[in-house]
Amino acid sequence: MTDYLRADRGIASWLLTRDHKRIGVLFLVATGVALLVGGLFALFMRLELATPEATMIDEGSYNRLFTLHGVTMVWLFMIPAIPAGFGNFLLPIMIGAEDVAFPKLNLASFHVYVVGALVTLFGMLIGGADTGWTFYVPYAAGTPTAVIPILVGVFVLGWSSVITGLNFIVTVHTMRAEGIGWFDMPLFVWAIYATSIIQVLATPVLGMSLALVGLDAGFDLGVFDPERGGDPVLYQHLFWFYSHPAVYIMVLPAMGVVTETICTFARKNPLSYRAIAYSTLGIAFVGFLAWGHHMFTAGMSTFDAAAFGILSMLVSIFSAIKVFTWVGTLHRGAIHVSTPLAYVFAFLFLFVFGGMTGVAVATTSLDVHWHDTYFVVAHFHFIMVGGTLTAYLAALHYWFPKITGRRYSERAGLVGAVLVFVGFTTTFVPQFLLGNMGMPRRYATYPEQFAALNAMSTVGSWVLGLGLAWVLGVLAKALVAGARAGEDPWGSASFEWRTASPPPKHNFEAPPVLVGCYDYTGEADGEPEVRHA
Amino acid sequence: MKRRLHITPRTLWIAFAALLVLAAGSWASSLVPLGALAVPLGLGVAALKVAIVGLVFMDLGEHGGGVRLAAVVAPAFLALMIAFMLGDVWLR
Amino acid sequence: MEWLRELLFLPPGAGSMADDLDALHLVVIGTTMVGAAAVFAVALTSVVRWRRRRPGQRTARVTSPKAFEVGVALSLIVLFVGFWVVGYRQYVDIRRPPDDALTVHVVAKQWMWKFVGPGGRRAQGVLVVPRGRDVVLRLTSRDVIHSFFVPAFRLKQDVLPGRTTTMWFRAERAGTYPVFCAEYCGLDHSRMRAFVVALDPPAYARWLEGERVTQVAGLGARADVDVEVDSEGGEDMITRGRALASRYGCFACHTMDGQAHVGPTWRGLYGSTVQLASGETRVASDDYLTESMMEPEAQRVAGYDTVMPSYRGVLDATETAAIVELIRSLEDRGPAPAVDLPPTEVHEAAPDAGAPATRDGGTP
Amino acid sequence: MPEAATHEAHFESLERQKMAARLGTWVFLASELLLFAGLLALYASGRASHPEAFRYGVAHAMVWAGTVNTFVLLTSSFCIARAVHALRADRRRLAGALTGLTLVLAVAFLALKGYEYHHHLAHGQVPGGRSAYFVEHAELTGLPAFFTLYWITTGTHAVHVTVGAAVLAFFGLSIVRGRLRAPRAHRLEMAALYWHLVDAIWIFLWPMYYLMK
Numbered sequence A: 001m002t003d004y005l006r007a008d009r010g011i012a013s014w015l016l017t018r019d020h021k022r023i024g025v026l027f028l029v030a031t032g033v034a035l036l037v038g039g040l041f042a043l044f045m046r047l048e049l050a051t052p053e054a055t056m057i058d059e060g061s062y063n064r065l066f067t068l069h070g071v072t073m074v075w076l077f078m079i080p081a082i083p084a085g086f087g088n089f090l091l092p093i094m095i096g097a098e099d100v101a102f103p104k105l106n107l108a109s110f111h112v113y114v115v116g117a118l119v120t121l122f123g124m125l126i127g128g129a130d131t132g133w134t135f136y137v138p139y140a141a142g143t144p145t146a147v148i149p150i151l152v153g154v155f156v157l158g159w160s161s162v163i164t165g166l167n168f169i170v171t172v173h174t175m176r177a178e179g180i181g182w183f184d185m186p187l188f189v190w191a192i193y194a195t196s197i198i199q200v201l202a203t204p205v206l207g208m209s210l211a212l213v214g215l216d217a218g219f220d221l222g223v224f225d226p227e228r229g230g231d232p233v234l235y236q237h238l239f240w241f242y243s244h245p246a247v248y249i250m251v252l253p254a255m256g257v258v259t260e261t262i263c264t265f266a267r268k269n270p271l272s273y274r275a276i277a278y279s280t281l282g283i284a285f286v287g288f289l290a291w292g293h294h295m296f297t298a299g300m301s302t303f304d305a306a307a308f309g310i311l312s313m314l315v316s317i318f319s320a321i322k323v324f325t326w327v328g329t330l331h332r333g334a335i336h337v338s339t340p341l342a343y344v345f346a347f348l349f350l351f352v353f354g355g356m357t358g359v360a361v362a363t364t365s366l367d368v369h370w371h372d373t374y375f376v377v378a379h380f381h382f383i384m385v386g387g388t389l390t391a392y393l394a395a396l397h398y399w400f401p402k403i404t405g406r407r408y409s410e411r412a413g414l415v416g417a418v419l420v421f422v423g424f425t426t427t428f429v430p431q432f433l434l435g436n437m438g439m440p441r442r443y444a445t446y447p448e449q450f451a452a453l454n455a456m457s458t459v460g461s462w463v464l465g466l467g468l469a470w471v472l473g474v475l476a477k478a479l480v481a482g483a484r485a486g487e488d489p490w491g492s493a494s495f496e497w498r499t500a501s502p503p504p505k506h507n508f509e510a511p512p513v514l515v516g517c518y519d520y521t522g523e524a525d526g527e528p529e530v531r532h533a
Numbered sequence B: 001m002k003r004r005l006h007i008t009p010r011t012l013w014i015a016f017a018a019l020l021v022l023a024a025g026s027w028a029s030s031l032v033p034l035g036a037l038a039v040p041l042g043l044g045v046a047a048l049k050v051a052i053v054g055l056v057f058m059d060l061g062e063h064g065g066g067v068r069l070a071a072v073v074a075p076a077f078l079a080l081m082i083a084f085m086l087g088d089v090w091l092r
Numbered sequence C: 001m002e003w004l005r006e007l008l009f010l011p012p013g014a015g016s017m018a019d020d021l022d023a024l025h026l027v028v029i030g031t032t033m034v035g036a037a038a039v040f041a042v043a044l045t046s047v048v049r050w051r052r053r054r055p056g057q058r059t060a061r062v063t064s065p066k067a068f069e070v071g072v073a074l075s076l077i078v079l080f081v082g083f084w085v086v087g088y089r090q091y092v093d094i095r096r097p098p099d100d101a102l103t104v105h106v107v108a109k110q111w112m113w114k115f116v117g118p119g120g121r122r123a124q125g126v127l128v129v130p131r132g133r134d135v136v137l138r139l140t141s142r143d144v145i146h147s148f149f150v151p152a153f154r155l156k157q158d159v160l161p162g163r164t165t166t167m168w169f170r171a172e173r174a175g176t177y178p179v180f181c182a183e184y185c186g187l188d189h190s191r192m193r194a195f196v197v198a199l200d201p202p203a204y205a206r207w208l209e210g211e212r213v214t215q216v217a218g219l220g221a222r223a224d225v226d227v228e229v230d231s232e233g234g235e236d237m238i239t240r241g242r243a244l245a246s247r248y249g250c251f252a253c254h255t256m257d258g259q260a261h262v263g264p265t266w267r268g269l270y271g272s273t274v275q276l277a278s279g280e281t282r283v284a285s286d287d288y289l290t291e292s293m294m295e296p297e298a299q300r301v302a303g304y305d306t307v308m309p310s311y312r313g314v315l316d317a318t319e320t321a322a323i324v325e326l327i328r329s330l331e332d333r334g335p336a337p338a339v340d341l342p343p344t345e346v347h348e349a350a351p352d353a354g355a356p357a358t359r360d361g362g363t364p
Numbered sequence D: 001m002p003e004a005a006t007h008e009a010h011f012e013s014l015e016r017q018k019m020a021a022r023l024g025t026w027v028f029l030a031s032e033l034l035l036f037a038g039l040l041a042l043y044a045s046g047r048a049s050h051p052e053a054f055r056y057g058v059a060h061a062m063v064w065a066g067t068v069n070t071f072v073l074l075t076s077s078f079c080i081a082r083a084v085h086a087l088r089a090d091r092r093r094l095a096g097a098l099t100g101l102t103l104v105l106a107v108a109f110l111a112l113k114g115y116e117y118h119h120h121l122a123h124g125q126v127p128g129g130r131s132a133y134f135v136e137h138a139e140l141t142g143l144p145a146f147f148t149l150y151w152i153t154t155g156t157h158a159v160h161v162t163v164g165a166a167v168l169a170f171f172g173l174s175i176v177r178g179r180l181r182a183p184r185a186h187r188l189e190m191a192a193l194y195w196h197l198v199d200a201i202w203i204f205l206w207p208m209y210y211l212m213k
């Protein structure tokens, strides 16, 4: 049987495919382009911030840049990248299914994504919006820029996200191969499952909030206009009701990648399967109740501040449990450091730091100083770039042989990992300090005293950009000239490695035996040796 | 494996009648000034009606964990959203 | 403490809350650093200790004891909830202004800050306050959301259209401190800056008497901020308030002599407890009065009808401030002095009085 | 040791498809409910800060129209539930007729709602609060918010009614033409579930906008 890449030919066989693997690849390519575009926006922003005054880029353009950067990175890249890209490719294989539950819907979700992306792009081309990715009213309702097409674009992208999530939920519930119970699945599936729950329940709220902003902006309905009985703070509640859970849409899949990578390269079962599975669900559900921590200085009631403060602390515990479980998994393992694992180590450090600074800003009184300063910018880039982007790169390397059937150069891959890590820390560590000094975010110009740290950050962003370009080069070269990868180049026990690389069109040639995805004890059917750490 | 149906056409009729009675009651009660009672009464009866629609018309009792989870979690999050927003508006 | 601040690039603390907040800051960030470093260190040592020795090497199945998992989770809960307890208490202090503070009305609009201080002294781009005295800001916006941020005090408060928010501080040291707008508000958001000038009591008194702050604080040469002090200054807020109230027809329904008319009297209203139609009670604070003018229906006084129109969009913030000042002057204690002087305790003849230099806000 | 899983085409089975379709629909309904969540929460918050204006708005609603529409939707919900049972028992004529009745009721709902909208427009009760009506009621600062929310919420609901009716019309035709029979009754069931959700949301909108004075 031929593999899924060669099974059919022609552009149409890709764009109209119902094969979850091809749809996954389509999403990976599309989101990769989005990363490139969003990254270029970032590099221009950093260029402008190299000096205190507006030199190369004026204020108006800068304000558009950070808006488009945020919108592109969040909705075009990060939210679909791991779930709709890797999730689509791997989830059915990992549960021994032939495809997702609704293959046509799956394709529709990609088409909807493309439509949303095109509308957003159209908005960018006719001038872009300058509201920030948060679209706060009343500013967003009155901005002279092209906010409406961007709102419509994001609205459409949201539906793509809902459809993907719905499909995955149903797939996990109804398509598991016989013998794969809930606690026999690879943990990546749990991560995608929990992510899907958030996507399905939170995204519609975003859709409605953006629609309301659009009505305010386009038809002067004044839903949030205080003169007409509206209240702009209520918009913030609605927006963050989506956008806080959305940060877990961005990080849970990354956590799934980390679990898989660590287990494979340490050749070890996770220290506690259930701790990871349950904390994943815990994040998904409790994560819905922390949104108000973005509003501590917005004039919210002290009662809500107290509630959201403590709920943020509680949701953090789940992440910490995961971190300890990962580190514990290394214990008594047989660790081999390769590029994916190197990225995962970077993840561990940067995510813990970024997450703990999340706990710091969730400490109500401290956020009064940090809110809307570069400290927050550093916090979320530590998690989203240091955490999720790093895990995304780990995934790219880890599953590259499975998806393409080829191997990349290990040495060149490690060089890329080091470049990215160095570039990242040089870019974002200074931003914590800028935040402490009191530099507000979304500033096109700034007073002299912030100059040195900003210059450093700009230099760092070039190194980071270089690192990512290097990675792109390494993978591109491997794609055309890489050595053939066997079925299981890493010696992993997980299910996706039990079929050919690239997998055949229907995932498995012969009915496979799918049992023990983390079983690295001696013989597969010998009595496993159980010990306590 | 055939699913057993507990809901019969008769059950549907009974539920329908109950809905009509409740709706008529809601409407009648709105004719008298209720003061502070209007809100809890209006929403309470509505919740009761939705429960009937969910359990009988939508056959909720028959389904597996996934369906029930969806049916419970969404209203729960809606309620929490409203609670926290009121916790802001009332107490700020 | 000071060197730790330097290490973290925190500006010297000048506000009443800064020291407490920075102490918690250090604990939390210290924990963060130690935690992240520890996790990373354990991971790295594992790589060495448990490195793969043979290609086909297998491992034993290891699971964690339940007690260990529960223990870790519990101790983290204790740690995080500890942060929350301390942080939330400080937060409440930040949000609850003390009584008897000096009130300054702040109006934000794209892209400038305006201040109306005691005695109606108006200024743009510079907020002059006495050192050592509690100051309450009542902030409102004319257009979009802004945020009043003073890094040296570690404080910030969003400024909303159609609503008055409050924030308070006490400048502990005389000096000039930058103010930034921290909520994105459009094109010149990054240039919406100002200064808080905290003056020693004698200098503050001179300012009140009409001396220009540029002279008192030596701000003349600052180019990066639009400092403009309203020269007419000193207009009596109460007189202005009375003129406005009659111009806007308030006296058609309200009296100043204690008699109820279509609406309640203003005499003795300020600071009294008002019984609302909803059954609740409210203390007639500045906030309450402002809201009564902007949204009369939101808190209707028991025994009166909903006839009072809303004055939102009619009265601007300085006018509102003037009327509030008028009503305040009708408080039981009799008319308050137009100008509250700060307590004039003489401090160790601060060498930097008037023209202080701070790391990020000093005079160039 | 768990039994070895084998790769079979068992998920092809109709039973599994039914389960998938049913779960998928319910998850979708959950999603739809949260689409309305923001509007419901805005209503709650708006009513909390402008109780008088909101009560004034409710007191001046067209109660009879809302009430009739409530009964219309309740009846339609019953009809479609009964239709599903009929189709399961392969009583296609009955199922087709009941689906048709549901459609008629849906159109009646929309027509009445349209009449009501027309009435509001004629009285200046427009979304956005820019009309003489709101100048007359200037002392009720929350009134524009009330009417804007009313229009957006009931409008969104009406869009859902329309979509639901279109889906039902499609299945109704299939039944009449004999293409949808008992073994695939779950398809009609899915459309009916959606219709019940539309009904359930109205059950809440009715007291919110017509009764709770």
Ligand code: HEA
Pocket: A134, A247, A248, A250, A251, A293, A294, A312, A313, A315, A316, A317, A319, A320, A321, A323, A324, A351, A352, A353, A354, A355, A356, A357, A358, A359, A361, A362, A363, A367, A370, A371, A372, A376, A379, A380, A383, A384, A388, C031, C032, C035, C036, C039
């Ligand atoms: C993937 C994205 C992501 C993730 C996962 C998180 C995770 C968290 N975030 Fe973050 N956040 C953002 C993205 C993210 N955030 C973004 C984009 C913004 C800005 C939005 C905007 O305004 O534009 C933001 C802003 C933001 C704010 C608002 C700041 C402000 O504007 O003033 C707050 C406040 O509480 C916060 C808190 C948290 C918390 C408590 C977590 C927790 O979930 C973190 C939990 C993790 C850990 C706690 C680490 C593990 C801990 C350990 C292993 C323990 C270590 C051991 C010891 C200490 C002994 N975040």
Ligand code: HEA
Pocket: A032, A035, A036, A038, A039, A040, A042, A043, A045, A046, A066, A067, A069, A070, A071, A073, A074, A077, A078, A131, A132, A133, A134, A377, A381, A384, A385, A389, A427, A440, A441, A442, A443, A444, A461, A464, A465, A466, A468, A469, A470, A471, A472
């Ligand atoms: C997923 C989210 C994400 C990611 C990955 C990034 C990545 C980066 N961000 Fe972004 N950022 C946000 C989300 C993200 N950001 C958000 C939400 C905001 C808030 C916006 C707002 O205020 O509204 C923000 C704001 C923000 C600011 C603050 C602007 C301001 O407040 O004024 C800055 C400033 O330095 C910045 C910088 C950067 C930099 C240097 C990167 C770098 O990491 C970028 C590096 C990437 C490249 C240089 C591209 C190179 C890529 C390739 C060569 C292709 C490789 C492809 C493959 C391997 C397939 N970002």
Ligand code: CUA
Pocket: C110, C111, C145, C146, C147, C181, C182, C183, C184, C185, C186, C189, C190, C192
């Ligand atoms: Cu004003 Cu930003």
Ligand SMILES: [Cu+2]
Pocket: A243, A244, A247, A290, A291, A293, A294
């Ligand atoms: Cu958050």
